[in-house]
Amino acid sequence: MKHFTKAALTGVAMATLLVAPAMAQNAWDMPTPYGDGIFHTQNIMQFADDLRAKTDGSIDITVHSANSLFGHAEIKDAVRDGLVPIGEILLSRLANEDPIFALDSIPFLAASYDDAEALWEASREAVAEALAEQGLTVLYAVPWPGQSLYLRQEVTEPAQMEGLSFRAYNVATERLAELLGATPTQVEETDIPTAFSTGRVEAMITSPSTGANAQAWDFTTHYIDTQAWLPKNVVFVNTDAFEALSDEERAALLEAAAEAEARGWDMSRAETDEKIAALEAGGMIIMQPSEALASKLQEVGQTMTAEWEAQAGDAGQAVVEAYRNR
Numbered sequence: 001m002k003h004f005t006k007a008a009l010t011g012v013a014m015a016t017l018l019v020a021p022a023m024a025q026n027a028w029d030m031p032t033p034y035g036d037g038i039f040h041t042q043n044i045m046q047f048a049d050d051l052r053a054k055t056d057g058s059i060d061i062t063v064h065s066a067n068s069l070f071g072h073a074e075i076k077d078a079v080r081d082g083l084v085p086i087g088e089i090l091l092s093r094l095a096n097e098d099p100i101f102a103l104d105s106i107p108f109l110a111a112s113y114d115d116a117e118a119l120w121e122a123s124r125e126a127v128a129e130a131l132a133e134q135g136l137t138v139l140y141a142v143p144w145p146g147q148s149l150y151l152r153q154e155v156t157e158p159a160q161m162e163g164l165s166f167r168a169y170n171v172a173t174e175r176l177a178e179l180l181g182a183t184p185t186q187v188e189e190t191d192i193p194t195a196f197s198t199g200r201v202e203a204m205i206t207s208p209s210t211g212a213n214a215q216a217w218d219f220t221t222h223y224i225d226t227q228a229w230l231p232k233n234v235v236f237v238n239t240d241a242f243e244a245l246s247d248e249e250r251a252a253l254l255e256a257a258a259e260a261e262a263r264g265w266d267m268s269r270a271e272t273d274e275k276i277a278a279l280e281a282g283g284m285i286i287m288q289p290s291e292a293l294a295s296k297l298q299e300v301g302q303t304m305t306a307e308w309e310a311q312a313g314d315a316g317q318a319v320v321e322a323y324r325n326r
Contacts, residue, residue: 107228
């Protein structure tokens with residue numbers, strides 16, 4: 001075989017340099033906290049497929065689900081520090097950093113999908129600004145099904161909640177129990193069936209997804225569909241990585257994110273209907289809150305919202321006012 005001349009080698013090198021930018025690929029690893037069977041993860045996988053198609057493969061996301069690459073508590077910092085370019089977390093996990101991240105977890109402030117969408121519209125800019133300070137760009141957010149009451153008896157009057165041992169798992173649910181006159185009791189999710197069976201707790205508030213997965217019909221009898229709050233997962237990208245993309249890639253990323261957000265809200269609604277149906281099929285009595293109970297829950301929501309506003313200051317109050325005046 002003849003050796004290449006210096007001129008020929010130079011020509012090959014120049015051709016390679018000219019072709020390389022067109023073939024450049026952003027191979028992105030994306031950690032997520034939840035397993036492949038969870039609708040949030042399924043939505044992200046579709047988002048990755050859509051983005052791959054929209055960019056002809058120049059942005060190729062590999063989804064690492066179920067805490068397999070980074071644990072939930074590590075994902076935000078991993079994206080911020082550039083260890084990975086993109087990730088997903090439960091937004092309210094950041095509540096200790098800024099009150100705005102806890103807004104979607106205030107009980108009975110936005111107690112339906114329509115209200116939750118309006119609250120996200122009112123708060124999105126503030127959330128995005130808070131994350132932008134950490135070098136993160138918000139792409140989209142999708143809620144979990146609303147949190148509802150599980151009880152071992154029918155409850156129609158607020159007085160019936162008084163004295164009940166109520167499962168608490170954070171400061172907000174402790175406060176909720178107190179305002180309902182119940183007794184907050186710390187119980188981890190894995191211990192819920194045992195805690196109910198032994199009488200350590202008599203009531204809890206959680207999503208229909210968690211209830212159905214735990215087969216709540218084995219230890220509770222009544223489900224009151226309060227949808228007290230709809231906590232959201234948020235997907236964000238490292239801002240430097242975002243700005244390093246071409247104009248076309250950034251546009252494709254934002255377009256795929258908008259589609260994922262719309263699809264994800266539809267998936268969440270479907271998940272709610274499916275899991276409530278599973279609870280009913282398991283033998284639980286599905287109820288709407290009575291007028292008296294609904295009034296009490298609204299009162300609790302107003303109190304907890306006022307407490308949040310006091311903590312969040314003028315900026316937080318402006319977001320709540322925008323939501324209420326929509």
